[in-house]
Amino acid sequence: PKKCNLIGHWVNDLGSTMTISAVNGDGVFSGSYLTAVSATTNEIKVSPLQGSLQHKNRKGQPTFGFTVNWTFSDSITVFTGQCFVDKDGKETLRTMWLLRSYVDDIENDWKATMVGTNIFTRV
Numbered sequence: 001p002k003k004c005n006l007i008g009h010w011v012n013d014l015g016s017t018m019t020i021s022a023v024n025g026d027g028v029f030s031g032s033y034l035t036a037v038s039a040t041t042n043e044i045k046v047s048p049l050q051g052s053l054q055h056k057n058r059k060g061q062p063t064f065g066f067t068v069n070w071t072f073s074d075s076i077t078v079f080t081g082q083c084f085v086d087k088d089g090k091e092t093l094r095t096m097w098l099l100r101s102y103v104d105d106i107e108n109d110w111k112a113t114m115v116g117t118n119i120f121t122r123v
């Protein structure tokens with residue numbers, strides 16, 4: 001049956017790689033994120049991620065959410081999505097994300113959040 005497991009190594013179309021470690025009994029997990037591109041000119045470094053997944057339905061394709069706390073930029077990204085097994089039996093994470101960047105002035109709050117979709121596949 002279709003079984004998608006979040007644990008392991010993932011890569012997305014931007015070349016970012018993500019490693020998700022053990023998922024505990026409450027569905028809480030942690031890991032690390034290494035981005036290949038950034039909106040900043042800072043040197044890119046590995047960043048920690050923390051999240052949780054729904055496995056109440058135990059249908060094997062759980063929904064999840066996680067936060068990446070960027071170590072090299074004054075910003076933070078939250079991802080949410082679902083882990084699928086596609087028709088070829090390959091696991092894929094379909095996600096949407098919000099990237100919130102620091103702005104100096106509340107007048108610039110309107111342009112501080114970017115949104116996007118992103119697909120991860122197993123490395």
Ligand SMILES: CN1C(=O)N(C)[C@H]2CS[C@@H](CCCCC(=O)O)[C@H]21
Pocket residue numbers: 012014016035036037038039040070073074075076077097099101116118
């Ligand atoms: C590389 N990325 C990636 O793999 N994404 C799914 C998108 C959403 S998080 C962003 C990178 C943000 C880096 C920190 C910053 O530039 O403020 C971009």
